[in-house]
Amino acid sequence: MLRIRHEVNGGPEVLFAEEADVPAAGTGELLIRVEAVGVTLPTVRKVREGSEPVPFGGEVAGAVVAGPGVTGFTAGERVTGLCFADAYAEYAVLNTAMTSRIPAGAGAVEAVALVRSGLVARGAYEAGRVDPGESVLVTAAASAVGTLALQYAKAGGAGRVVAAVSRADKADFVRGLGADEVVLYGDADWGGPYDVILDGVGGDLLGPAVRALATGGRLVAFSSGGGTVQAYELLLRGASLIGFQMRAVATGKPELYERWLRELWQLRAAGTLRTAVHEAIPLSEAARAHAVIEQRRNLGKVVLVP
Incomplete structure (x- = not known):
């Protein structure tokens, strides 16, 4: 699969694409085929300021491929959640505690722009x-x-x-x-x-x-x-x-987290909340996505699409 990595002490110009093995999901995790990845300022800062290479964590959305020992999700379902390692890739692993289904009629790009933010x-x-x-x-x-x-x-x-x-x-x-x-x-x-x-x-x-x-x-x-x-x-x-x-709410108050999540999609369906997507950028052009955020040019969410 295609995965984006970066070199130490560099900016967006040192991001590069590489071939990597598809990761394996562990207990309580889901492997998904990624359809959209959200780019965030904290991740951009890690690339610019980090003293050693760090994996690109972030919001992802896509279709469930596998989840050993996981109940409540089935293969083919479209979900969104947080990936804490190697989110900038064609496949990613999500923790089920911070993963939710994408309602019918909603797209992966919209889900990445709406849910976590x-x-x-x-x-x-x-x-x-x-x-x-x-x-x-x-x-x-x-x-x-x-x-x-x-x-x-x-x-x-x-x-x-x-x-x-x-x-x-x-x-x-x-x-x-x-x-x-x-x-x-x-x-x-x-x-x-x-x-x-x-x-x-x-x-x-x-x-x-x-x-x-x-x-x-x-x-x-x-x-x-x-x-x-x-x-x-x-x-x-x-x-x-x-x-x-x-994260403190997601892990410490799961009932409140779930209620806010349901209300979020309800507000979107009612038109009370509208997502704003600056641009959906090909995964291979991750450096350009980071540059948009570093230069403060984004109007809404910057999304990578494999």
């Missing part, structure tokens, strides 16, 4: 405890998670939903997904104060985000970007910083 957006929104009428700022608003977080905020009755993006040419795109206003990261004034900020960027943006909070505001950090917050800035506003990680 939608669950993270829902979880971050819930963690922010947004009350009807409150103001919400979403950073990385043109990302896969950001586009769905904007829609959750609008559907949940937020009084004012503002998108924060890296480039002015993304403004019309995020407005089309429900943003009432748009601000740029480099703006001196982010248009606050905000009751809730959903932050998918981290790093140097945490400081401006905290300073844009209203008294009693909540900042939900769900990115892999790290960053430091000064306690004084929180004390000054009586504000809260809340960390959210989807």
Whole structure:
């Protein structure tokens, strides 16, 4: 099978394709024939910053081939889930605890754009405890998670939903997904104060985000970007910083995870949530997909298609 690998201490230009054996599924795992792979910022960062080669983990969707000792899934069923090793390949292994069926009528590309990003957006929104009428700022608003977080905020009755993006040419795109206003990261004034900020960027943006909070505001950090917050800035506003990680819900609260998953597809079927796919790029051109994200050009989800 075709698999994408990379060299150490390099960027997207050092990704390369190789032939590899089809992996074997272990107990509690599924082997699937991959139809779509989601490209994420954390994976791109690992390639750029890693000190040793790392396997490409990520969201995948495709058809079940085999699953020794697994009940509840059958060969030929189309599923989506997380692969923690070698997701950039024609076949991948999924843990059944984080795998779900794709409903009839939905495609693999749409599933990759909707499920994981939608669950993270829902979880971050819930963690922010947004009350009807409150103001919400979403950073990385043109990302896969950001586009769905904007829609959750609008559907949940937020009084004012503002998108924060890296480039002015993304403004019309995020407005089309429900943003009432748009601000740029480099703006001196982010248009606050905000009751809730959903932050998918981290790093140097945490400081401006905290300073844009209203008294009693909540900042939900769900990115892999790290960053430091000064306690004084929180004390000054009586504000809260809340960390959210989807894996903690999937493994620690499986009933809640399943409920959110069902609701996600229901909202998609009702038209409340729309997926945004920047481009479906051939697997062999993974370097180009990484470059799109590194250059912050993506409008929605970047997907690889074997």
